[in-house]
Amino acid sequence: MKFFMFDEEMLKKLDGYAMVTGTSFIAIGCIGILTALFFRPSIDIALGILFLSSGIAALLSFYKNCSAANMVLLQPIILVVAGLVFLSYPVKNDTVILMTLIFYFFLDGFAKTAIAVSLKPLKKWRLLFYGGVVSIMLAIFILVGWPLTTLWILIILASANLLFDGSALLLFALSLKKELENSI
Numbered sequence: 033m034k035f036f037m038f039d040e041e042m043l044k045k046l047d048g049y050a051m052v053t054g055t056s057f058i059a060i061g062c063i064g065i066l067t068a069l070f071f072r073p074s075i076d077i078a079l080g081i082l083f084l085s086s087g088i089a090a091l092l093s094f095y096k097n098c099s100a101a102n103m104v105l106l107q108p109i110i111l112v113v114a115g116l117v118f119l120s121y122p123v124k125n126d127t128v129i130l131m132t133l134i135f136y137f138f139l140d141g142f143a144k145t146a147i148a149v150s151l152k153p154l155k156k157w158r159l160l161f162y163g164g165v166v167s168i169m170l171a172i173f174i175l176v177g178w179p180l181t182t183l184w185i186l187i188i189l190a191s192a193n194l195l196f197d198g199s200a201l202l203l204f205a206l207s208l209k210k211e212l213e214n215s216i
Contacts, residue, residue: 084115
């Protein structure tokens with residue numbers, strides 16, 4: 033059975049991607065929050081590891097599960113690039129870290145929104161859309177509070193964003209699984 037512009041095989045692969053990536057994001061987000069609360073690591077290194085590890089997990093899941101849905105590749109690429117920027121060019125300048133993170137959240141938010149809109153005929157596509165809105169709101173939150181924003185809170189915000197994304201992906205995957213079962 034066809035689902036609008038998606039065939040069943042692609043939806044099964046997308047379901048696998050969402051399940052694996054969602055679980056990875058939740059785990060990495062929880063580790064990031066705990067790390068920020070208990071260890072107070074170097075901000076640029078912590079953000080680099082957080083983004084790079086989640087980007088690599090998403091890329092591996094992408095190639096294993098749904099290499100046909102190219103739009104989904106946006107978020108893992110953004111995560112890997114952001115992680116490499118933080119790890120390759122560690123800076124102690126708070127302004128550079130804040131501006132890089134603001135840019136990341138805006139870019140990530142627009143990418144997630146585009147992915148969600150491309151999946152619009154499917155149920156629960158709004159969960160992914162809200163993930164994009166949350167990322168954009170985080171960018172605005174950091175930008176507005178810029179001079180007063182403490183750096184360690186940024187690790188918690190980035191981790192919470194991954195946690196939210198992971199939850200949205202898992203709920204989307206479960207909804208997609210039910211949709212596929214009902215179509216058979």
